[in-house]
Amino acid sequence: MDILITGAAGMIGRKLTSALSASGQLRGEPIGTVHLVDVVEPASVPDGWTTEVADLSEPGVVDALAARHADVVFHLAGVVSGEAEADFDKGMRVNLDGTRLLFEALRHAPGQPRVVFTSSIAVFGAPFPDPIPDDFHLTPLTSYGTEKMIGEALLADFSRREFFDGVGIRLPTISVRPGAPNAAASGFFSGIIREPLNGQRAVLPVSRDVRHSHASPRTAVRYLLHAAELDSSLLGARRNLTMPGVSVTVGEQLEALERVAGAEAVALVDEAADATIAGIVAGWPTRFATPRAESLGFTADDSYDDIIRAYVEDDLDASS
């Protein structure tokens, strides 16, 4: 079982790496070679695994990757939403061209690897029904979402033509994200939990009735592994799936925080309305109905309480 991971140095990539290293197997087969690619060197690398600092859109990179004949390719690499919006050309080059070049290189290599592609709920754009059904159209409102939509379309057609065996998973917002606060408009969804758990104050810039859909990093990794292992014949031609999430209001997030960490944790959250952030967040999806993914065995975190406990167990010591 040889594995290739692009975007391996990112938060999800690092957690996927740890999970694979811990289990030592995928699809019931012992893991052989693992090659980790990113534009920066991964912070920690299991013994015997190889790494490469490379941009998929640079000449020759994808051909060398495809020549490794991995059985499973986790394609996580990409420029994030804010950067793809600020630098259109870079987003298109990395997210669209990089993905297409990788897919083309895999097409021309022997074999039909399983290709797990991380898409995003950014493929959806308001206005929405509530909940958003599995067959709702994709009308992204960012270039990042557009690039993910195009990646999904290519993944499905390359799979239909049996160039490879692709599964695309649309990840909900990942919370609680470990590490330092960031400037993303969605950052507060994690910050209002993470900062209090670390004894620090946090700002809540939206009202408590704002609803959003979440998955823990631990569950995102479960989704990736399940996408690598599931029987893709069950997918037919529809290769892209919205992943289940835990849909809660910000108020419900704070109630969960109180249950897990007490009222003193919640007291560290300062409500300070920010009209700009509230406006951005108002255009985001709030709730999905995901019977298709669920019928295929993708299961969400049990509750937002569990999402907080996953952070406490997996990340709190490391970040405090």
Added chain:
Amino acid sequence: MDILITGAAGMIGRKLTSALSASGQLRGEPIGTVHLVDVVEPASVPDGWTTEVADLSEPGVVDALAARHADVVFHLAGVVSGEAEADFDKGMRVNLDGTRLLFEALRHAPGQPRVVFTSSIAVFGAPFPDPIPDDFHLTPLTSYGTEKMIGEALLADFSRREFFDGVGIRLPTISVRPGAPNAAASGFFSGIIREPLNGQRAVLPVSRDVRHSHASPRTAVRYLLHAAELDSSLLGARRNLTMPGVSVTVGEQLEALERVAGAEAVALVDEAADATIAGIVAGWPTRFATPRAESLGFTADDSYDDIIRAYVEDDLDASS
């Protein structure tokens, strides 16, 4: 009012050219320069209009086109469905790269032209609800449909970013297509009307209860002109629209033929079941609900009878 038409030598391109030449105006402004591009020379060209034989995916072509600073660009060019399926690389090069290169060139030229992009109901793939609503997801089952889906995604994002002002229209099956029979699996939808009207026998390879959605060439041109003229601020970020069609069964097509041309015309149709064609057609959409396009002023042919009469008035003399 300067106009650029790609794919100008195709059936729809020729009819659009004739309609523009006849009216002499677009958006209430007199037509100035018109430049017609295709991989083959158009059969007939109005006086003073310029033509160019070129492939948009060849180096330099799109930059020279964008430098013309057309006010309205009709982007009709593309490899058809069967060819895009048979030659994957050619389809991707012409339909995806050609479209993206044209859009990029228009982005970098001054101004924000209206860009009318002909998409197709091939962006949809079975299974379907009946009717297919405006917000149904795109799951194409051909590379052609995939390429059109990607063109739609780019059109929407380039419009959102105000690189240009795009409107994408998903055309239903065009019938009655003028000219000789062709080998397309959908050819019989036109053939069972066109051949009898020309005194020739036609083969019906599917059962009479097969349902499909149609627009006359005349109506397709009306859609293109309306897409060039409508107030695009009404579209918001959702720039791609399923066009209304007349949804009828093959039996209803033949009843209309009898009303327009008599029982002797229908007697020229030979029923000869073809399981291959029936299988292909079974995966196609049959009926759309298109309230969005209708509310924006796109109106279907009144009936299949009218579709036949449009052929008789516009094309019968020319083809017989």
